[in-house]
Amino acid sequence: MRTWRFLVVLVVVSHLTLPGLWPVAPPPAVRAQAVDVFLNVTGGGSRKLNIAIPEFTVTTGADPAGNGKLLASVAGADLTFSGLFSVVAATGAIPPNNPQALEQSWKEFAAAGAHAGVHGLLALRGERAEVEMRLYDLTAPDHRLIAGKKFELPAGQLRRLGHKVADEVVLQFTGEPGVADTKIAYVVGPVGRKEIVIADYDGAGITPVTRNGSINLMPVWSPDARSLAFTSFKQGYPDLYRVFPFERRPDQTLAAFVGINSSPAFSPDGKGLAMTLSKDGNPEIYVLNLASGTMRRLTRHAGIDTEPTWSPDGRQIAFISDRSGAPHVYMMDDQGTNVRQITSGGFHTQPRWSPRGDTLAYTQRAGAHDIWLVDVDGSNPRRVTSGGDNQGPTWAPSGRHLAFQSNRLGRWQIFAALADGTGAAPITRGGAESTSPSWSPRLP
């Protein structure tokens, strides 16, 4: 006889009637139906879908560390963060190979208001770990299975399995994967000694990237999520380098000209790197062809031109120029032609083009700094942060979230929020100053 206990937490309760959901269908059709259901449930607004995630069931191997519980917690936190789900949490795992127990628990979760249930099956095989995710429709009378998928990773990357489950659930309901299996690179350390680190998007697993005791700034991910470009004073001057944090491979020097070498931005196809160089007299924007080493100059102006950011299609570059007197956001095509001013008034830096292509984030200084969004045609500027000083926006690969640095709690920390600024929460909590975040693309 087994006993286990549920602790059900409905983070947000929606009293919804959901007649006739999720008909039996092959996976693609299921997804289309699931999207419809999701939109019906959420109304496309702020209501969320209630999803139950009991502890993962360990099917193979011993789990003295409680990884089944950990992974349910990781995936649950990811789904909460997505802003699309309210997680119905539970304690106690469903025993393996026990359909009656599974059905009984779904019945109870459904009664508590859950619309869907995720059952994770965890196999621990020494060096490897595997999770099978099974997604159930709890609004259907038979609580039918609507999707399933397996993921395998080295045991040392166990938490990623929870992230992958969450991303798959988001994919099933929205048609686009979640962003939980991503990293954030950022800068830590006191004045005069700043090093680059990477962590999971939720702040776990902080890993050093640079250890040179110098000043390292402005990390940005390459589109394949395998490398970072950054500015470092490690050779004395502000030069541009590239590091491969997951490989045994030496750093590359990308630009070490007289003057400033800074503000790297990989083109969306990964073949080019836009940057700021002052070698020709004052800060101008150039694009380095990474295969040939050819450098192409895009701007020619006596003002400061810096901080390039690419449109997702790679055909436009937004940047900062103070040619009008104070820094504002400008745009040009990738040949440097058709320059036009996008923002005006105020003091604007740090433009970052949204992965969806329709919006730019930037930092406005008005005493303190705040993150603003503006449509790419310059219309509808709106502030999305408040409290303390907020800088350095970086988009999640979905465009649904932003991370940024804020000192609203005292020291600089990295925060993440939905793109409209709601739900802002710190993802770093250490004693060190944490600045200049860069959100990675989805990991391969």
Place this chain on the structure above:
Amino acid sequence: MLSRCAHVTIASLLVLGVVLAGCAKRPATTAATAPAPTGAAATTPGGGSTGAGPTTMAPSGETSGTGSGTTMTPTTAAPGARPSPAEFVANENLRDVYFDFDKYDIRPPDAKTLDANATWLKSNPGHLVLIEGHCDERGTNEYNLALGERRAKSAMNYLVSQGVQASRITIISYGEERPVCMQKSEECWAKNRRAHFLVKAR
């Protein structure tokens, strides 16, 4: 046979509301009166310039880098093109100059300081000089890196106008990364907005 007990707790998620009302815009702080930067006044289509390797104020013109097509060959500067900043040391005869918030023009009292610095440098021709440009912590890192360079360049241009050979001068911007004063006050910020002078024997 299974026995269960369910405990249902209901909590509300606090959704952080963010006021999206526009915030007051302050007038733009415009930069600089002197010395005016040189360069084209209008933006022209990128003609491209330079390739791999260190350059000194290279004229523009499409040139190819030294990179091969197979593996990415970075544009590496040959050592020796720029003297290492670590080789320069402070000299009591060379005094810092300071700048207004967001500005890089030389103020009259600082011009006197630079006159004295120029006099010493001209009477000590065996020394090279490194001018560091610095900003206070306000502003964003990337922009401050550019502003710090403008300050170093303003100081350099002034020294050159007073007869110091440009070839003796190297500049570097540290942006806001190396403050001398750590408090969050105008008094402290004013000390950090500076050009700092270091020398080394040729």
